Amino acid sequence: MDLPEIEQRLQGLVAAIPSPARAEMLRVLTIRDDAERAREIGDLHQGGIAPTTAELLIDCEEDPGLRAVVVGMLREAERG
Numbered sequence: 001m002d003l004p005e006i007e008q009r010l011q012g013l014v015a016a017i018p019s020p021a022r023a024e025m026l027r028v029l030t031i032r033d034d035a036e037r038a039r040e041i042g043d044l045h046q047g048g049i050a051p052t053t054a055e056l057l058i059d060c061e062e063d064p065g066l067r068a069v070v071v072g073m074l075r076e077a078e079r080g
Contacts (some may be wrong), residue, residue: 010070056070
């Protein structure tokens with residue numbers, strides 16, 4: 001899979017997330033403190049967030065570059 005395909009797939013995932021959940025993801029992914037961000041992700045995961053969304057959050061926590069890309073996509077999706 002090449003970079004454009006990955007980006008397209010990520011955009012599809014972000015677009016499929018309802019707006020309130022996107023806002024919550026954006027809030028969590030932009031928490032500056034690593035431990036607090038990880039705890040919030042764990043809380044969302046335990047709270048029954050959709051498995052695909054939970055996996056994306058976990059992947060973002062493990063890869064700061066991916067987190068930056070997803071934050072950008074979430075911000076763009078929220079703008080409209």
